Amino acid sequence: MSTSRDLEMKQISIKDVARAAHVSHPTVSRALRFSPLVNAKTAERIRDIAGRMGYQPNAVARGLVTKKTGTIGVVVTSISDPFIADVVSGIEEVANDHAYSVFLANSNADPAREIKVVQSFQERRVDGILVAASRVGALYVPLLSRLRVPIVLINNQHPDEFVHSVVIDNVPASISAVQHLIGLGHRRIAYMGDQFGFHSDTERFAGYRQALTLADYPFLPELVVHGDGKPEGGGQAMDKLLALPAPPTAVFCYNDMTAIGALRRIRSRGLSVPGDISIVGFDDLFIASYVDPPLTTVRQPKQPMGRMAMEIMLKLLSDGQHETIIRMQGELVVRASTAPPKRN
Amino acid sequence: MSTSRDLEMKQISIKDVARAAHVSHPTVSRALRFSPLVNAKTAERIRDIAGRMGYQPNAVARGLVTKKTGTIGVVVTSISDPFIADVVSGIEEVANDHAYSVFLANSNADPAREIKVVQSFQERRVDGILVAASRVGALYVPLLSRLRVPIVLINNQHPDEFVHSVVIDNVPASISAVQHLIGLGHRRIAYMGDQFGFHSDTERFAGYRQALTLADYPFLPELVVHGDGKPEGGGQAMDKLLALPAPPTAVFCYNDMTAIGALRRIRSRGLSVPGDISIVGFDDLFIASYVDPPLTTVRQPKQPMGRMAMEIMLKLLSDGQHETIIRMQGELVVRASTAPPKRN
DNA sequence: CTGAAAGCGCTTACAG
DNA sequence: CTGAAAGCGCTTACAG
Numbered sequence: 001m002s003t004s005r006d007l008e009m010k011q012i013s014i015k016d017v018a019r020a021a022h023v024s025h026p027t028v029s030r031a032l033r034f035s036p037l038v039n040a041k042t043a044e045r046i047r048d049i050a051g052r053m054g055y056q057p058n059a060v061a062r063g064l065v066t067k068k069t070g071t072i073g074v075v076v077t078s079i080s081d082p083f084i085a086d087v088v089s090g091i092e093e094v095a096n097d098h099a100y101s102v103f104l105a106n107s108n109a110d111p112a113r114e115i116k117v118v119q120s121f122q123e124r125r126v127d128g129i130l131v132a133a134s135r136v137g138a139l140y141v142p143l144l145s146r147l148r149v150p151i152v153l154i155n156n157q158h159p160d161e162f163v164h165s166v167v168i169d170n171v172p173a174s175i176s177a178v179q180h181l182i183g184l185g186h187r188r189i190a191y192m193g194d195q196f197g198f199h200s201d202t203e204r205f206a207g208y209r210q211a212l213t214l215a216d217y218p219f220l221p222e223l224v225v226h227g228d229g230k231p232e233g234g235g236q237a238m239d240k241l242l243a244l245p246a247p248p249t250a251v252f253c254y255n256d257m258t259a260i261g262a263l264r265r266i267r268s269r270g271l272s273v274p275g276d277i278s279i280v281g282f283d284d285l286f287i288a289s290y291v292d293p294p295l296t297t298v299r300q301p302k303q304p305m306g307r308m309a310m311e312i313m314l315k316l317l318s319d320g321q322h323e324t325i326i327r328m329q330g331e332l333v334v335r336a337s338t339a340p341p342k343r344n
Numbered sequence: 345m346s347t348s349r350d351l352e353m354k355q356i357s358i359k360d361v362a363r364a365a366h367v368s369h370p371t372v373s374r375a376l377r378f379s380p381l382v383n384a385k386t387a388e389r390i391r392d393i394a395g396r397m398g399y400q401p402n403a404v405a406r407g408l409v410t411k412k413t414g415t416i417g418v419v420v421t422s423i424s425d426p427f428i429a430d431v432v433s434g435i436e437e438v439a440n441d442h443a444y445s446v447f448l449a450n451s452n453a454d455p456a457r458e459i460k461v462v463q464s465f466q467e468r469r470v471d472g473i474l475v476a477a478s479r480v481g482a483l484y485v486p487l488l489s490r491l492r493v494p495i496v497l498i499n500n501q502h503p504d505e506f507v508h509s510v511v512i513d514n515v516p517a518s519i520s521a522v523q524h525l526i527g528l529g530h531r532r533i534a535y536m537g538d539q540f541g542f543h544s545d546t547e548r549f550a551g552y553r554q555a556l557t558l559a560d561y562p563f564l565p566e567l568v569v570h571g572d573g574k575p576e577g578g579g580q581a582m583d584k585l586l587a588l589p590a591p592p593t594a595v596f597c598y599n600d601m602t603a604i605g606a607l608r609r610i611r612s613r614g615l616s617v618p619g620d621i622s623i624v625g626f627d628d629l630f631i632a633s634y635v636d637p638p639l640t641t642v643r644q645p646k647q648p649m650g651r652m653a654m655e656i657m658l659k660l661l662s663d664g665q666h667e668t669i670i671r672m673q674g675e676l677v678v679r680a681s682t683a684p685p686k687r688n
Numbered sequence: 689c690t691g692a693a694a695g696c697g698c699t700t701a702c703a704g
Numbered sequence: 705c706t707g708a709a710a711g712c713g714c715t716t717a718c719a720g
Contacts, residue, residue: 011469013697024707029699039705059467060407061697065712069404071468074448078433082630085429089422092450096457101464104418104448106436113440120445123403124415125355231634260634286426290575290604292636303424357713368691373715383689405713408696693718702709 011058017050032057063125072313073103073121075114077133082285083302087132087154090306098314100127107133114140122147128313131156132306150316152309157198164316166309166326170200173298173330174207174252175214177280180296180332181250182215185340186278190223190248192237192258201226201254204282208252223248227258234261242269249277249341256281256288256297263291263337274339284333293336300330357402361394376401407469416657417447417465419458421477426629427646431476431498434650442658444471451477458484466491472657475500476650494660496653501543508660510653510670514544517642517674518551518596519558521624524640524676525594526559529684530622534567534592536581536602545570545598548626552596567592571602578605586613593621593685600625600632600641607635607681618683628677637680644674 014032018025023046030038031046038046063069074091076084088104095102103126105117121129128150131140141163144151151163181189191208194201205224212219225240227233234253238261241247253259259281263273273279273293281288284299305328315322358376362369367390374382375390382390407413418435420428432448439446447470449461465473472494475484485507488495495507525533535552538545549568556563569584571577578597582605585591597603603625607617617623617637625632628643649672659666 011697015697025697026699026708027706029697030706033699037705042705056463056466058408058469058697060404060413060469061712062699063404063712064402064408064697064714065699067712071447079423079436080426080429080433082424082426082429085424085426088448089424089450092423092448096449096460096464099464101447101449101468103415103445104432104436105440105445106433116440119400120440120443122400124445125402125404264634287631287634290608290631291634355713359713369713370692370715371690373713374690377715381689386689402713405696406715408698408713409715411696690720691718692720694716696714696716698712700710700712702707704706704708 012053012055013058014055017046017053017055020053021046021049067125068127069125070099071101071103071124071126072310073105073117073124073126073129075105075107075117075121075129075131075133077109078106079104082287083283083300084132086302087306087309090303090308091130091132091310092306093303094307094310094314100310100314109133111140115143118143118147127317128152130154130309130313132309150313150320152312152316154305154309155200157200164312164322164324166305166312166328168200168300168305169327169329170203171207171210173282173332174204175211176330176332177282177298178208178211178252179215180334181252181278181280181338182211182217184250184278184338186248186250187217187341188220188223188246188248188250189217190225190241190251192234192241192251192253192262193224193226194229194233194254194258195226204252204254227254227261229255230257231261231264234258234263235265236261238262238265242266242271247277250280250338251277252280254282256283256285256295259295259297259337260287260291263295273337275342278338278341280338282330288333289335296335296338297333298330299333301328304328355402356397356399358399361390361397361399364397365390365393411469412471413469414443415445415447415468415470416654417449417461417468417470417473419449419451419461419465419473419475419477421453422450423448426631427627427644428476430646431650431653434647434652435474435476435654436650437647438651438654438658444654444658453477455484459487462487462491471661472496474498474653474657476653494657494664496656496660498649498653499544508656508666508668508670510649510656510672512544512644512649513671513673514547515551515554517626517676518548519555520674520676521626521642522552522555522596523559524678525596525622525624525682526555526561528594528622528682530592530594531561531685532564532567532590532592532594533561534569534585534595536578536585536595536597536606537568537570538573538598538602539570548596548598571598571605573599574601575605575608578602578607579609580605582606582609586610586615591621594624594682595621596624598626600627600629600639603639603641603681604631604635607637607639617681619686622682622685624682626674632677633679640679640682641677642674643677645672648672 031043132154225237227237281297288295375387451458476498569581571581625641632639
């Protein structure tokens with residue numbers, strides 16, 4: 001047993017330092033913030049005294065008067081999502097480097113929780129909000145906009161002109177993925193998407209179609225199936241493709257989780273990847289290089305996207321000006337899940 | 345281009361509500377917090393007015409006077425670590441349910457950053473600190489203790505009597521893992537640890553030895569190797585075991601990442617898992633069920649551990665009393681990486 | 689039950 | 705260059 005009763009100990013305030021240094025507390029305030037208004041010698045002395053007294057400024061009090069808390073709110077669907085964790089890592093890095101602290105909140109894609117989270121951020125007077133949520137409710141952005149603080153969205157599924165965004169440039173990334181398969185000699189290439197209506201799904205599908213068009217390949221509607229962004233959905237969607245009279249020899253998947261589900265299903269049917277069917281994912285999660293065979297995929301620069309989002313936020317917080325949307329480029333990572341087709 | 349200049353808009357304060365309701369602002373304060381001191385009818389009316397005015401209490405101001413910010417600081421080595429992300433998810437869930445907000449900071453196991461993080465938490469006057477860091481510097485706990493706020497550590501490698509902890513009960517969990525292998529008929533079972541000096545490594549090793557003793561198996565020092573907690577180290581440690589005159593038929597690994605490295609190395613040598621060698625991991629990361637073959641492992645209740653840690657924190661914040669250490673139980677999850685040995 | 693007063697720990701005009 | 709005063713938006717004794 002231990003107790004925290006003894007933890008209640010008066011924190012040293014600016015006034016205590018002032019008393020010790022025989023100056024007024026505003027002078028201490030100025031000295032600690034390196035204001036040129038205070039004599040260099042005394043400023044030095046004050047800082048020295050504050051240091052040896054173990055003084056730690058109270059950011060709460062400062063926030064109350066300056067109306068800048070130096071905090072930003074980050075809302076994510078789930079921090080357990082490895083994609084999001086990397087993005088948050090990038091955000092946190094830049095924030096910390098600029099003396100901002102980040103509040104983290106999971107929405108779990110639950111509208112009630114989303115509202116609660118936004119409200120708590122508002123009560124805490126965050127200076128800005130970042131949203132890294134693979135699935136945000138359509139009503140969420142308008143809700144956020146009412147807060148009157150800068151908002152930056154990362155890979156949001158419901159783009160909105162009133163907020164800033166950093167997104168992966170889906171179309172060229174998808175074209176390069178499909179062109180990789182075409183280059184290998186595949187002709188029957190399927191697209192395995194996410195749920196309908198998702199912006200990034202629409203864009204990745206568009207890239208798929210463009211790559212086909214560029215190669216003068218016909219678009220075959222039966223080769224388009226949809227999962228749910230997770231392994232399960234990928235497995236089920238794969239069943240549909242395998243049930244086709246002429247199954248595809250390659251599948252471009254919406255994301256790695258979908259690809260992994262497809263891959264497992266193929267193997268559990270006694271078929272081989274890439275022997276019978278090649279698979280390409282999207283994201284390049286850590287897990288992508290550890291499945292068997294290691295997954296060919298489009299790498300999203302996850303941490304850089306987080307960093308960029310926070311940098312935009314910093315910009316917004318200082319000048320208040322920034323372009324509305326930043327597109328970042330993906331990179332095809334070729335591993336062992338793709339190979340030339342056996343048949344054609 | 346868009347601007348945030350127009351975002352500067354005066355927030356409604358308790359005084360604005362007071363004016364609108366023709367009462368004093370302390371009465372508004374009481375009404376909003378459902379104080380029994382205020383007349384039920386007027387309280388209702390005040391809340392109604394506050395609601396329609398869109399009033400949002402200022403938690404910063406409240407924190408200044410109450411000296412409770414309703415925030416807790418969570419420091420992690422890296423939120424990109426999937427184990428940690430799950431723990432944080434549990435913490436956040438309980439915190440959010442109790443109207444606490446969480447500050448998240450990565451230490452990256454960098455002592456300079458650890459100090460910076462602690463200092464920022466202190467300046468922000470967090471009510472408590474949770475540490476979910478697989479690798480914390482040995483000097484970190486003393487540093488934290490000086491903060492005079494409750495501290496709860498999760499799976500810390502440097503246990504300390506002055507703080508509270510929730511840990512996985514390593515010994516019985518490890519015994520069950522090794523007994524699973526023994527039950528399968530293995531006799532030459534290796535232990536592949538983490539770096540020396542880590543508390544959980546010491547404990548898991550102790551469980552390994554106890555299981556051998558219980559089965560009246562000899563302890564063979566040459567079957568103990570050490571990785572680095574990551575796939576690379578696991579691969580290298582596996583090389584050592586494979587170079588032995590009589591390699592083990594099974595390996596109990598410190599964690600899943602180590603196990604995955606070992607598993608890959610075995611397969612890249614043309615051997616089979618579990619045909620030639622069985623592998624058991626520890627953690628049950630998401631990835632464990634997606635490697636090939638799916639990994640038999642000890643599941644750590646990651647989210648529950650996070651929830652428990654935050655519950656202890658809440659307790660500490662109210663009564664200030666709680667037992668110092670909570671041990672949670674792991675659970676063996678048998679998948680396909682373990683099987684009876686071919687030879688013996 | 690209600691309000692006037694004080695104060696939390698800072699920063700920022702305003703005088704000097 | 706320095707200090708006295710005011711105020712940020714709340715909560716909490718203290719009177720009444």
